[in-house]
Amino acid sequence: MKRMLSAVLLLLAASSYSHAQWGTISRHLGISKNNNLSDTKIASGLKEALRVGTDNAVKTTGRVDGYLGNSAIKILMPPKMRTLEKGLRAAGYGSQVDQFVVSMNRAAEKAAPAARQIFADAILQMSFDDARRIYSGNDTAATEYFQSKTSEQLAEAFRPIVEQATSDVGVTQQYKKLTGRARAIPFVKTDSVDIDGYVVAKALDGLFYVLGEEERKIRQNPEARVTSLLREVFGNATARPVRGAIQSARP
Numbered sequence: 001m002k003r004m005l006s007a008v009l010l011l012l013a014a015s016s017y018s019h020a021q022w023g024t025i026s027r028h029l030g031i032s033k034n035n036n037l038s039d040t041k042i043a044s045g046l047k048e049a050l051r052v053g054t055d056n057a058v059k060t061t062g063r064v065d066g067y068l069g070n071s072a073i074k075i076l077m078p079p080k081m082r083t084l085e086k087g088l089r090a091a092g093y094g095s096q097v098d099q100f101v102v103s104m105n106r107a108a109e110k111a112a113p114a115a116r117q118i119f120a121d122a123i124l125q126m127s128f129d130d131a132r133r134i135y136s137g138n139d140t141a142a143t144e145y146f147q148s149k150t151s152e153q154l155a156e157a158f159r160p161i162v163e164q165a166t167s168d169v170g171v172t173q174q175y176k177k178l179t180g181r182a183r184a185i186p187f188v189k190t191d192s193v194d195i196d197g198y199v200v201a202k203a204l205d206g207l208f209y210v211l212g213e214e215e216r217k218i219r220q221n222p223e224a225r226v227t228s229l230l231r232e233v234f235g236n237a238t239a240r241p242v243r244g245a246i247q248s249a250r251p
Contacts, residue, residue, distance in 0.1 A: 043131035045233025047123050050142055052226060053214035054119040060210050061203075062112030068105035073206030075104045078198045100174040104195070107165035108203035111158040115150075115207055118157060122149050135233075139219050143212040151204060158200045166196055 060066055067073050077085045077097070088097050126134075126145075134141045217224035218234060225231045 039128040039132060042135045042233060043126065043128055045229050046131045046134055046142065047126065048227055048229045049215070049218045049234065050119070050123050050126075050146075052230070053142070053211055053218060054116070054123075054146075056214045057207060057211040058112055058116045058119070061207050062109060062115075064106075064109060066112060067108045067203070067206055068102060070206070070210075073202075073209050075101070075108055075199065075202045075206070077101060078193045078195070080193050096174070103166070103174055104199050104202075107162050107199050108206065110165040110168075111161040111200070111203050112207060114157045114161055115154055118150050118153050119146065122146060125149075139216045140212040141215075143208055143215050146211065147208055154204055154207075155200055158203055159196065162199050162203065163196050166199065 060070075061073070067075055077100075085097055088094070130145065134145055137144075214224075218230060222231070222235065225234055
């Protein structure tokens with residue numbers, strides 16, 4: 001009885017502890033991942049999980065309404081244009097503002113598939129140390145790894161696609177129309193905004209958000225482990241460290 005009470009008290013305290021402290025507590029309680037798995041097995045399982053997760057993330061975001069239809073990652077008006085948006089809506093230009101928002105999201109949806117090869121290359125370059133650290137990490141440790149390793153490459157790859165897409169779907173034209181109309185509205189400030197840069201940044205935020213959700217599924221939900229390797233590697237994880245904090249991509 002005393003041992004059970006001690007375990008409960010330790011679990012209640014764990015939420016405020018660091019990752020290292022949680023590891024110590026979990027060892028005392030007999031809760032841990034199966035460390036008998038070899039580095040090779042863990043690396044193979046992680047790479048399989050990442051292939052599944054990144055493929056699902058790219059498919060989810062790189063389709064019509066992949067961004068626009070997902071409230072967590074939908075690209076809204078740039079912060080510098082929020083005052084402009086209010087003024088335009090008040091002046092009866094709400095439909096034009098909505099069209100502009102749609103066009104930004106369409107540009108992001110066109111860019112998302114470019115992430116597939118960059119993610120694949122990052123998976124191939126993952127070391128055994130990386131794999132073991134990610135496997136023992138929080139529920140979005142792999143996503144955080146990808147953010148650190150691929151963000152710069154993804155931004156470079158997305159930029160020309162977004163620039164072309166914003167031209168094709170009329171983002172630039174819409175922006176010029178909106179700012180032109182805003183100048184005719186008294187007391188409405190119109191700041192210059194790098195629309196392409198903004199769309200690239202928000203597209204990446206959304207992509208990593210969705211990837212984080214895919215990673216959580218594989219770690220937490222047995223039904224998301226769609227291969228025998230995933231079931232073997234992640235099925236041996238009998239407890240999870242404190243969950244990661246990949247937040248909504250919305251500003």
